[in-house]
Amino acid sequence: MTGVTVRVRFSPAPTGFLHVGGARTALFNWLFARSVGGVFVLRIEDTDAALLREGLVDGILRTLRWLGIDWDEGPHHQSERAGAYAEAVAALRYSGHAYYCDCTRDDVRARTRDDAGYDRFCRDRGLTSGAVRFRAPDEGATVVHDVIRGDVTFDHAAIEDFVVQRTDGTAVFLLANAVDDMDMAISHVIRGEDLLASTPKVLLIRQALGDDHPPVYAHLPLIVNEKRQKLSKRRDDVAVEEYRERGFLPEAMRNYLALLGWSPKDDREILPIDDMVAEFRIEDVKPSPAFFDVKKLEAVNGEYIRALPVATFVRECLPWLETDPPWPPENFDLAVFEAVAAHVQERARTLAEVPAMVDFLFLDEPAVEEVAWDKAITQNPAAAGVLDEAIACYRDAHWDSGELHRLTAALADRHGLKLAKAQAPIRVAVTGRTVGPPLFESLHLLGRDRTLERLARAKDHLPFSS
RNA sequence: GGCCCCAUCGUCUAGAGGCCUAGGACACCACCCUCUCAAGGUGGCGACACGGGUUCGAAUCCCGUUGGGGCUGCCA
Numbered sequence: 252m253t254g255v256t257v258r259v260r261f262s263p264a265p266t267g268f269l270h271v272g273g274a275r276t277a278l279f280n281w282l283f284a285r286s287v288g289g290v291f292v293l294r295i296e297d298t299d300a301a302l303l304r305e306g307l308v309d310g311i312l313r314t315l316r317w318l319g320i321d322w323d324e325g326p327h328h329q330s331e332r333a334g335a336y337a338e339a340v341a342a343l344r345y346s347g348h349a350y351y352c353d354c355t356r357d358d359v360r361a362r363t364r365d366d367a368g369y370d371r372f373c374r375d376r377g378l379t380s381g382a383v384r385f386r387a388p389d390e391g392a393t394v395v396h397d398v399i400r401g402d403v404t405f406d407h408a409a410i411e412d413f414v415v416q417r418t419d420g421t422a423v424f425l426l427a428n429a430v431d432d433m434d435m436a437i438s439h440v441i442r443g444e445d446l447l448a449s450t451p452k453v454l455l456i457r458q459a460l461g462d463d464h465p466p467v468y469a470h471l472p473l474i475v476n477e478k479r480q481k482l483s484k485r486r487d488d489v490a491v492e493e494y495r496e497r498g499f500l501p502e503a504m505r506n507y508l509a510l511l512g513w514s515p516k517d518d519r520e521i522l523p524i525d526d527m528v529a530e531f532r533i534e535d536v537k538p539s540p541a542f543f544d545v546k547k548l549e550a551v552n553g554e555y556i557r558a559l560p561v562a563t564f565v566r567e568c569l570p571w572l573e574t575d576p577p578w579p580p581e582n583f584d585l586a587v588f589e590a591v592a593a594h595v596q597e598r599a600r601t602l603a604e605v606p607a608m609v610d611f612l613f614l615d616e617p618a619v620e621e622v623a624w625d626k627a628i629t630q631n632p633a634a635a636g637v638l639d640e641a642i643a644c645y646r647d648a649h650w651d652s653g654e655l656h657r658l659t660a661a662l663a664d665r666h667g668l669k670l671a672k673a674q675a676p677i678r679v680a681v682t683g684r685t686v687g688p689p690l691f692e693s694l695h696l697l698g699r700d701r702t703l704e705r706l707a708r709a710k711d712h713l714p715f716s717s
Numbered sequence: 718g719g720c721c722c723c724a725u726c727g728u729c730u731a732g733a734g735g736c737c738u739a740g741g742a743c744a745c746c747a748c749c750c751u752c753u754c755a756a757g758g759u760g761g762c763g764a765c766a767c768g769g770g771u772u773c774g775a776a777u778c779c780c781g782u783u784g785g786g787g788c789u790g791c792c793a
Contacts, residue, residue: 264793299792356791366719368789382791400722409720409789417791424793448721448788472723479785507729510742514730518741537730539723540786547729547743557756598755608754656752663752674752686754 257289259439260432261315261322264296264424265307268490269314271543272443272474272482275508279471280441281320282509282531292435293325298427300419303330314491317501319524327435329427336422339430339460340383340415348459349415350374353381368411383416385456393451397468398534405451413452425449429456437466441533444470444540445481469533472512473540482543494548498571498603503552510551511541521554553600564596565589568605577606578613587612587696594688608687612696617683617705627679628709634676636666638710641677642703650699652691659691680709 261277263269269277284291293315295308308326315322329336343349352373354362362370374386388407395403415426422430432440432453447470454465476487483489494504506521515522515530522530556564565588572583588609595608611617628634644658663673678690681702687693694702 262793266793296793301792352791359791363789364719368719384791403721405720411789414791419791421791423791428793443787444722445787446793449793470722473787475786477728481787510729512729514741516731518731520729520742541730542728544728544743550743553756594755600755659752670752678753682753684753688754690752 256436257284257287257438258292258436259284259289259441260292260294260325260435260437261320262294262296262428262431262442263311264299265302265311266484267307268310268492270482270484271489271491271494271508273311274314274318274320274491274504275474275511276442276471277315277320278318278505278508279469279513279531279533279536282528283439283441283469283533284323285528286531289438290323291321292327292437293322294327294431294435295325295329296424296427297328297330298336298422298424300421310492314495317495318491318505319501320505324435327431329422329424329431332427332431333421335430335434336416336427337420339426339456340422343385343415343456343459344383346459347386349383349385350376351378351381352384352412352414353378367409369413371412374412382414382418384412385415385452385459387412387452387455393454395447395450395454395468396465397447397470399469399471399536399538400447403447403450405448410451410455415456425452426456429453429460429462432466433457433460433462439469439533440466441469441471444473444538446470469536471536472538474511474543475540477542479540479542487543488545496603498599498601498605499548499552500555500567500602503548503555506555507548507551511543512536521551549600556596556599556602559596561589561593561596565592568592568595568602571602571605576613577610577618579615582613582615584613590696591688591692594692598688611682611684611687611693617681619679619683620685623679623683623685627675627685628712631676633666633668633672635710637662637668637673637676638680638706640665642706642710645694645699645703645706648699650695652689652695655691655694676709677706681705 259280261280263273281291283289297303312326340349350373354373358372359369362372364370369384373384387410390407392404392406395405397403413425414423416422450468457465473481476482491504495501502524505524509527510520513531513536514520515526559567568588572588573580576583591609591612595605598608599605640662641659644662645655648654648658659674659677660670663670666673674690675685678687679685681697682693
């Protein structure tokens, strides 16, 4: 790597949002650039008119920033480099490397052979308008040097005369890609394996354009779904933005993505970004596809959530607590949430599940889970007694979680119950759920009045209430 | 169909010929801890796709088979 300026690029097509696979590609380019002191260029591949709608790029940039992936150059837009592409196409035509073709879509279909694509019908017709096709060599082969896969050889016989410029004069990505990578002096091309098969075409164009410094390639393994297919916009949850909305932290997302195809030398999986940069080696990336496992992502996210200082955790939770909360907004009390935060933080795998863990504190009536209520109260023979006595001894209790704990333990004792059993009807009566933050801290925060009110209400609903 | 890629526990991976009766993590199960649930601790289940070579020795190298995937657009 000495003596050569490392320049990499992430070049997404503007589809409106950043795809999980794209994010991983961006991350690996970024890690590589940062690890060797190279330059990370952002380039928008919008050569197709359909991709020129306003705003399609914004989401991608926003999400890259959210992930902490910054760029040193760009974003360049291919839509603004039409001149350079036109020049390149003209050069290819003059040098005999490309020719006009007026075949229609149907013509091409009819002329496509099973083993080598378009049959080159227009090659020597001397047309002066239409789409422009690259004259692929009839013999020989092109070798793609890939640091992840080794040398991959493509026989020219299987490479068709592909289109480099559309009838409307715009360049297709193969051409734009070749020209831009040369003009921008890209030294390493790191992208998804789905592009491996198109690489010899780009190499052929570059060669025809006089290039003698092809970049080093690294084709990353595809990220696949449970059926081992490439993640697709249609059937899979691929928008990184969506994971953000589902309560994942950017650091966790980034860390998990880094683990798809790469791993540090030791047995660590959770590691700070600086360590990743320090240890990242593009040649260590595995060539085989990786399944995007949301369960594992959640586990990683849980680790990151727990590692947060409580105050930071509280701040991160705010959007979930203040925007469209399950309780009347005016009921929310930040001080109360801050008091339970540490308990919630230990239990949450995503920020999105936080509201349900604390809703009993801000709801006028607890959100009752039918199954829980039925099991712990209605169908529980001990419920009436426990509830009655809880009301009796909580009424004059010193309102403190330790004291509530002691009183309830004594209560359980008198009923010959384990505290675990005795607390169940109380918890469900007060919070509506069987699980949640520690009960006595919860009661303490809820306050005596509301606690007694909810216990009484639960008791009243019992079929044989005393 | 053609071209290309890939192949270690269910999943993500460690493993670059002997350190491997294959290690870690997630998931799952059990137990411990415990006011529920988590967290934490301990343990368990669980893999080198198959067949040939090469070698004193192969998860590691080679070939083949099988399986999976990608590409095959005037999308990128």
